[in-house]
Each structure stands twice: as C-alpha cells, then as structure tokens.
Amino acid sequence: MTIxxxxxxxxxxxxxxxxxxxxxxxxxxxxxxxEVYRDGVDIDCDQFYHKLVTNHVHPSTAAASPGDFAKAYxxxxxxxxxxxxxxxxxxxxxxxxxxxxxxxxSEKKGCHIEVIDSLGVTMWQGLVAIAAANAAKAGYSLxxxxxxxxxxxxxxxxxxxxxxxxYAVKGGRLGNTIFAxxxxxxxxxxxxLHCGEIRPAGLTRTRVKGIARLHEFIASPxxxxxxxxxxxxxxxxxxxxxxxxxxxxxxxIPRISRLGPTLGVHGGPGALVAIAKKxx
Numbered sequence: 001m002t003i004x005x006x007x008x009x010x011x012x013x014x015x016x017x018x019x020x021x022x023x024x025x026x027x028x029x030x031x032x033x034x035e036v037y038r039d040g041v042d043i044d045c046d047q048f049y050h051k052l053v054t055n056h057v058h059p060s061t062a063a064a065s066p067g068d069f070a071k072a073y074x075x076x077x078x079x080x081x082x083x084x085x086x087x088x089x090x091x092x093x094x095x096x097x098x099x100x101x102x103x104x105x106s107e108k109k110g111c112h113i114e115v116i117d118s119l120g121v122t123m124w125q126g127l128v129a130i131a132a133a134n135a136a137k138a139g140y141s142l143x144x145x146x147x148x149x150x151x152x153x154x155x156x157x158x159x160x161x162x163x164x165x166x167y168a169v170k171g172g173r174l175g176n177t178i179f180a181x182x183x184x185x186x187x188x189x190x191x192x193l194h195c196g197e198i199r200p201a202g203l204t205r206t207r208v209k210g211i212a213r214l215h216e217f218i219a220s221p222x223x224x225x226x227x228x229x230x231x232x233x234x235x236x237x238x239x240x241x242x243x244x245x246x247x248x249x250x251x252x253i254p255r256i257s258r259l260g261p262t263l264g265v266h267g268g269p270g271a272l273v274a275i276a277k278k279x280x
Contacts, residue, residue: 003136003145004083006072008064008095009039010088011118011126012230012257021133026072028095028262029062039262048261049233049269052167054101063095069102073111082142085111085148086129089196090117114146119153119196123257123275125227128152155225157279158193159201159217161210163270165189207270211237214274218245226277227252232259233269241274 002022007013009027017026027038030048032055035130037043043051052059069085076083085103090096103113116132118125131152135145149151162168188210192201218224218241227245231238235256242254259267 004076004080005133006085008087010262011129012122012260013126023133026064028064029131030261031060033057047257059265061265063098063193066098066101069099070105073106076214077111081111084145085115085133086118088121088125089119091196116149118235120193122230122263124156124158137143158275160191160273162189167268168266222278224276224278227254229254230257230259230273230276232264232267232271237272
C-alpha cells in the first residue's frame with residue numbers, strides 16, 4: 001500500500017498539487033470576531049484579503065483540533081495504514097502538537113503515523129510535504145519517506161519581503177515598538193527562517209530594493225533544486241520573480257502559490273516570499 005501524506009493549510013500547497021500527489025490538507029481556522037472559517041474551505045484568499053483590509057475586527061487563527069486530524073487519518077486508513085504528517089513549525093503554532101494528539105487517537109485503531117515538524121511556514125512546509133509525497137509515490141518505505149522529508153528540511157532556505165509589519169503586530173507576533181520604528185523610517189522589512197524561528201533579515205527603503213534582495217537570494221549559491229514563490233496580493237510581482245529565477249536557471253520551473261488566510265493574518269497584503277531548496 002502506498003504511504004499517504006497529510007499536511008495542514010499553513011503549507012499553502014495549491015489544490016491542484018495536493019490532488020495530483022494525493023496529499024490530504026487539514027484546514028486551520030480563521031476567526032473574524034464571532035465568524036469562524038476553515039482556511040481554504042469556507043473562505044478563499046480573495047475573500048480573506050478583502051475582509052482583512054476592510055473589516056474593523058482583526059482576525060485571529062486557531063490550529064486544527066486533534067479530532068480534525070484523527071478524522072483525516074482514519075479516513076486515509078481506508079487506503080493505507082501508513083501516514084506521514086508534515087506540519088507548520090511548532091515554534092509558532094499549536095498545529096504540530098494537535099497532530100501528535102490526533103496520532104495517538106488514530107494509532108489505537110491500528111494506524112502507523114509519523115508526525116514531522118517542518119520547522120517552517122507556508123511553502124517551506126509545502127515543499128517538505130511535496131518531497132514526502134513524491135517519495136511515497138516512488139515506492140519508498142515509511143522510514144525512507146520520513147528521511148526524505150527531513151533531508152528536504154535541511155536543504156531549505158527562505159527570504160520574505162513584507163510591505164508592513166502592521167499585521168504581524170496586530171496578530172501578536174511582534175511588539176508595537178518595532179512597528180513604530182518601521183513607520184518612522186518608512187522602510188520595508190525582510191524576514192527569514194532559522195530552525196523554525198522567524199527572524200529579521202534587514203530593511204530596505206523601497207519595495208523595488210526589497211525585490212532586488214530577493215533576486216540576490218535566489219542567485220546566491222548553492223544551486224537551487226526547487227523554488228517556491230509565495231505572494232499575498234501581488235501576483236505580477238510573483239510572476240516576475242519566478243521569470244527572473246527561470247532566466248537564471250533555465251531548467252527550473254518555480255512554483256507559484258498564494259499566502260493563505262492563516263499566515264496572511266500576520267503577513268498582510270504585499271507579502272512576497274522566496275523559498276529555495278538548495279544543494280548542500
């Protein structure tokens with residue numbers, strides 16, 4: 001039986017890719033006051049970003065419940081009893097812990113589940129899940145699929161350009177002092193990932209200069225094996241960045257994905273992210 005891969009909606013994997021690879025995506029929850037939506041099920045990106053900028057209530061997010069994961073796992077057991085479940089970094093979400101509890105529930109019914117902390121967000125997590133799914137389709141054993149996922153994590157690098165830190169501050173990810181400094185200086189922040197932690201990577205005076213930094217990141221060694229470009233509200237910038245990457249590496253076809261509601265709560269409009277799988 002083929003091993004199945006599960007992830008959560010923080011991965012920002014497109015529906016087409018998930019369907020092609022047989023990846024089950026468990027949705028997180030987005031709250032606008034008393035209104036509750038399942039990410040990617042009850043609310044899509046266009047609806048979310050419209051509400052984000054027009055609604056006076058700033059949204060909050062919640063991880064999928066252990067019961068949500070148990071239900072997803074048990075549905076998969078109709079096809080196989082071996083599952084690899086890849087999730088958003090436990091440093092910034094309860095999703096990983098929730099999946100672990102869901103695993104405990106399901107393993108009592110004979111299912112073998114390996115839960116992996118991707119140590120990343122958005123398509124960092126997505127690329128790990130995709131690597132695991134491709135390994136599973138190639139006939140790898142459960143241990144080999146897990147090892148492929150862990151190897152991919154070690155190869156990933158990321159750089160993100162935000163239009164503002166306003167939404168990260170509203171969402172409680174950053175303090176007001178940082179936003180005040182950004183507003184005073186009128187700069188665009190850059191952030192990166194390290195061992196699951198989101199860290200500052202510099203400031204630029206303009207968005208154009210910020211995109212130039214993304215160009216430098218993509219071009220810098222080592223060589224890129226895979227690349228995901230993620231945007232929240234600027235598809236033209238994402239396409240231009242992907243085209244630039246393709247011009248540097250003609251054999252590379254970058255993936256373009258959209259920053260979904262769960263992470264868009266903190267990234268806000270204008271976010272642009274490059275996530276590269278690089279050779280060691």
